[in-house]
Amino acid sequence: MKDSTFGFLLTIPGLVFLTIVVAFPLGLLFSLSFLRYDFIHPITFHGLRNYVEVLNNRVFWLSLRNTIIYSGGTTTLTLLIGLLLAVSAARIKRFSALFRTLLILPWAVPLVVSGLVWRWMLDPGVGVYNYILTQVGFSREPINIFGEPTLAMIGCILSDSWTRIPFMFIVILAGIKSIPPDLYEAARVDGANRIATFRNITLPLVKKSMLTGTLITSMFSFRTIDNIWSMTRGGPAKATYVIGLNLIDYLIRYQNLGFGAAIGVIMLGLISIFATLIVYYILKE
C-alpha cells in the first residue's frame, strides 16, 4: 500500500463523520430555507419568499443591530484589556505564573453560568456590584440595570467580555513572547522609550496575533446566546435580542422552520464574509 493511500484510509472515519454532521445538515439548511415548513401548511416549495420576509422583518434588523453592538462591544473591550494585560505580563519577572493562572480562571466558568453570576452581581435587589455603585456615590438608589435598555446591553457585554478576555490575553501574550528580545535591546540602546518600542516593535509584530484573537472573539460572540439567555433573554423591550435568539424563536416559539433556516443562512453568510476578510488580511501580513 502506498503511503498516501494509508494516510487517506486513516482520515476516512473523520471525513465521513464530518460529512454527516456538517455537509449534510448544511445542504438541509439551504433546502429548508426555500421551503414553507411551518407545521400548519403542507410542506411546499416557497422560492425566495422566506428571505424576502426575513429582510422585511423589523425584528430581524433590530436583532442584527443588537448583535453588531454586542459582539463589537465585547471584541473592542476584550482586545483593549487583553492587550494591556499581555503587554504587562510580558514585562514582569516574578509571579508571572500566578498572574497568568488568575487571569485565565474566568475561562473556566461556563458562559451560561457567567451570565447568571453577572446577573446576580448587578442585581438591584441582591447584587454586590450594584451595592458598591450606591456606596461610591455613583447613584443614590440601586440601579435597575436590566430594566434599562442601554444598561442591560452593557451588562451583557461585560459578562461576555469577562469570559473572553483570558483567550485574547493568552493569544496576544504568545505573540509578544515570540518577538526576539534583541529587537527591544537594540531599540533601547538607541534611546527609544517604552512607548516608542510598543508602537514601533510590539504593535506591528503582534498584529497577527491580535487579528487572530479578534477574529475568534468576534465570531464567537456573534454567534453565542448562552450568557444573554441567562441574563435578559433578549429584554428589556428586545434591547438585547440578538440574531441567535431570533433564530431560536423560530424553532421553539413560532415553529416556522423555513423562516428560521433563512435566518441561519444569512447568519452563515455574514460570518463567512467577515471571516474571509480577516483571514485574507492575516495571510497578507
Added chain:
Amino acid sequence: MGLASKLEGIVESEVTPYIVLSVFSAVMVSPIILIFFNSFKTLHEALSWPPTIIPSQPTLEAYVKVINSPVLLTLRNSLIIASGTTFLVLALGLPTAYGISKYSFKGSKFAMLFFLASRIIPPLSLLIPFYIMMTWLKLTNTFQCLIILDTYLAFPLMVWILKAFFDDFERDLIDAALVDGCSRLGAFLRVAIPLSAVGIAAVGIITFLWTWNEFVYAMIFTATEDIAPVTIGIFHFVGDEVIEWNSLSAVGIFTSLPAIIFFIFAQKYIIEGMTKGAIKL
C-alpha cells in the same frame, strides 16, 4: 514637562505592570470568589439588602439542597456526555490528524480546509437541520444525540490542534519503528500516540471542558432531568418568584470546578494546545 512626561514615567516604571496585573486579576477573579462565599450563605442572607460579601453564619444549607435536588443527576449527565464526547473526538481525531500530518495525500490540503470551514459555520445555523435530523432518527432527548452534536462542535478544531502536535513530532522516530519491523499502523499506535501524550491530553481536556460548558444544543435537545446536563440543571434554582442565589452559586461552583482544577494543574498544556490551534489558523 507635565502630563506627557508623567505618563512616560508611569509607563517606564517597573512597578506599573504589577499594579495593572494585580488590579485586573482582582476584578477577573472577584466573581468566582463572590459566588464561592455566596454558596455558604443561608437563603435569607442571600436575599437580603445590603448584600454581604462574607457569610455572617456560614452554612452548608445550599450544598445540602443541591445534593437533594435533581441537579445532582444533571451533574452525572454532564460527566457522561463530556466523557463520551472526549472519547469520540479522540477516536476520530487522532487517526485523521495523524494521516493528514504524516502521510499527506492528494486532497489532504482540501480536507484541512473542510475542517477549517466547519469551524466558521455558526453552530446555531445548523440547529434547525439538526433538529429535523434528530427527530427523524428518534434521537432527541438521548445521550447519543448530545454526544454527536458536541463532537461536531469540538472535532474540527481538535483535528487542527492534533495536527499541529503531530507536525512537531520527529519523523525519525516513526522511521526507526518501521525499520524495526513495526507496521505503519503499529508505529502510529505504539510510538506516535504514546509519545504525543501531552498534546493528546491537552486536546482531551479542552474537549471535555467545551462539552461540559455547552448550553444551546442541550437546551433544544433535552427534555428531562435524566438526560439534561448541568448547564440546564442550574436553572432549577431560577424560579418565577425568587431566584435561590445561594444554591445557584453552589451549582456554579460545582460546574466551574473541573475547569478550575484543570487550569491550575494543566494550565501549560491547555495554553499550548489553544495557542497551537489559534495561531496555526
